[in-house]
Amino acid sequence: MFFRSNGSTGLCYSCPNRHFRFCKSLLNGSSAEFDAHAVKNIAVIAKQYLYRQGDMNNELLVLREGWVMLTRVSDDGKRQVFRSVLPGELLGFQQHFHGPAIYSAIALVDSVLCKVPNSVEYYSTQPELALSLATSEACDKMLTEMYLGNITHRKARERIAFMALEIYHRLMLRGLNNEYTIQFPLKQEDIADTLGLTTIHVNRTLHAFRDEGVLQIHKHQLTILDYEVLYALAGSRFEFGPI
Template sequence: MSHVTDCLDCPLRCKPLFVPMSRDELAFMRRFKKGEIDVPQGQDVMSQGQKSPILQTVLSGMAVRSLLLEDGRRQVINFIFPGDLLGLQSGLMGESRHSVTALTDMTLCTFPRGQIWNLFVNQPERAYDLTWIAAVEEHFLGETVATLGQRDALERVAWALSRIWQRLVALGMEEGGSVPFPFRQQDLADALGLSIVHTNRRIVALRQAGLVEVAARRLVVHDPAKLSDLAQIDKKKHDVRPIL
């Protein structure tokens, strides 16, 4: 039997990005968690239209969440990082309205969807956290709409790279001045409503300006403050979020 991480030993929950759990909440999560699954790079964690009996929290690895149109075109909705919750939509709506594809090998903690009601009855603080997680998603999607509607191409790319950098640094994934970057330029283009040529040109422009480097599946941001200014991101806001 493969090793399953005890919630007491979770490498994520003590990160400053996440709201600390109380002793009672931690004890509940140890009972609520039913196991872990490993998903290899390139495989779907969930598919559009799929029904799933579980919720999942990303313990390690990264993915892309996308929506496929009937004619085969793809819209990337957002990127998935350690600590993100998957399956809430399919848990409440009966099926997933999007796909999640692993861009690296992933490990996910699993929770039975059928016991969500117990969470609301016995752990209202955790139930509130579930609502909070949904609100965080709504806020990010609102910011994405603003990006697509109001930011120009250079600002869009700067916004995406800045958000990825901030998230991975907050997760403690910076090593030697760089963070992992498994995302293809096509993924960025599909997320930002740009052509891949346009996306590449803007990344080159940011590199020539001395702001970023993207190479060998790593991202370096030489001046995070300038990149945030270019992307028109409020640097004063440091969002924290619950982790399930």
């Protein structure tokens, strides 16, 4: 299915994410406390912040549908985009359950999230779920390391190619692509702040990609026009990524 419709809520049993990652562990678990019939859904509209850096409202969430972006503004006012959270992925776990958030989470499109248990006490009785938290963190870490490796030493064209292909790949694994087209709500400024480039240079490079028939972003849709060329530029780094 392409571009799930927004606004769905309800049971885990009908959720497209139920076989993946944290949800899978949650539903397979033996906890009497977790009731898949009473999952609390949180609906947010586009541009709404789930929380901001420094906030203490530490909820643990799984994105059911939509798109969430994690950003942090540093002392000098520059903004770093850490990553996009895609459907099925966990959001909000950190070293200290009740410490301040180190980054902000913003919904880029209308989204639905599910609250999952978020206390040390709960996970202290659920080893498989605690292990699933560890796996989720390991996946995030790997993704961040991939971006670190991509940005360090590589040129603008390669960075952008990598990012496009990485996100395409991650959405494809969830069946959220339509051939070579995906939903893509990031602005050029978001790409720039992810990859350490200026908006102007992102614009120049995207324009060149379009002229060359490599990649096109139009009306919040990204289309891969020449997979081979993009793949060669990206360097297949995205393939060692997490599921």
